[in-house]
Amino acid sequence: MKFAFVTCVQIGLSCIESIYEINGSLDLLMTLPDDKSVKKSGRIYLDEFAQSKNIPLIKINHINDQSAIDAIKEHNIDWLFIIGWSQIASKEVINATKIGAIGAHPTLLPEGRGRAAIPWAILKGLDKTGVTFFKMDEGVDTGLILGQEEVPIASTENATTLYSKVNKAHEILIKKLYPQLLAGTVTAHEQNEANASYWEGRKPADGLITQDMTMLYVDRLVRATSRPYPGAFIQNDKIKVIFWSGFTSKKAIIDELYYEFKLNDGYFYSDDFESVIL
Numbered sequence: 001m002k003f004a005f006v007t008c009v010q011i012g013l014s015c016i017e018s019i020y021e022i023n024g025s026l027d028l029l030m031t032l033p034d035d036k037s038v039k040k041s042g043r044i045y046l047d048e049f050a051q052s053k054n055i056p057l058i059k060i061n062h063i064n065d066q067s068a069i070d071a072i073k074e075h076n077i078d079w080l081f082i083i084g085w086s087q088i089a090s091k092e093v094i095n096a097t098k099i100g101a102i103g104a105h106p107t108l109l110p111e112g113r114g115r116a117a118i119p120w121a122i123l124k125g126l127d128k129t130g131v132t133f134f135k136m137d138e139g140v141d142t143g144l145i146l147g148q149e150e151v152p153i154a155s156t157e158n159a160t161t162l163y164s165k166v167n168k169a170h171e172i173l174i175k176k177l178y179p180q181l182l183a184g185t186v187t188a189h190e191q192n193e194a195n196a197s198y199w200e201g202r203k204p205a206d207g208l209i210t211q212d213m214t215m216l217y218v219d220r221l222v223r224a225t226s227r228p229y230p231g232a233f234i235q236n237d238k239i240k241v242i243f244w245s246g247f248t249s250k251k252a253i254i255d256e257l258y259y260e261f262k263l264n265d266g267y268f269y270s271d272d273f274e275s276v277i278l
Helices: 010-021 047-053 066-074 091-096 117-123 159-183 215-224
Strands: 003-006 028-031 057-059 079-082 100-105 128-135 144-152 232-235 239-249 259-262 267-277
Touching (some): 010 159, 057 066, 091 100, 144 159, 215 232, 215 267
Parallel strands (some): 003 028, 079 100
Antiparallel strands (some): 128 144, 232 239, 239 267, 259 267
């Protein structure tokens, strides 16, 4: 059984390392060119790992590039992992494998198909999320489910801590799934379309805090957009103030340590911020 892995972010690298921790192996790695998406959240490089494990590594601009398809066929890949990769694989890529391609999505599918899963889970006030590994088809996050791992969300969760939990869930799940794939014993089941929901992509500008917002929403927004994301912020013509954490209060607090911002139903305070001159 031959495996390949496509990724350019930390969650993908964590999965790769987890495979080797259980004495598994990979026959091909694919990632972005070094100069592409340098500012992408969690961007990593696979050169050192590939060299240490003697794994062929190719760099592609897009998963559907002919060079990627050719490499999958040349290495006789049975299963192709595509994890931490925002581009959608074509039918030609999937069919280039002998058995199929496997995607991972940081929700309990079919809930939360789409993008920005970690920020949305916090913004929506969910008490749990998870990670789903699925056999890819031509849809977006619609394939047969191969395994899931639940992740609890605390009331004070922020993007940093939830990203870490989701990363760990990927590691746990791939350690369960890889031996099943290797032995040919993996089971799959269809997603329940009646429970499907779609979460839209988010842009850095969506982190803007305005005075008409409520304390509840701003608290969630700041936590949801904290590192590794761009952060929640306020802005005028000359300066942008980015908040990485903070708290809300119904009453004004007189304390020079905190940055204060008035909201619809109270105040937001932070001593964890940075100012950028525009």
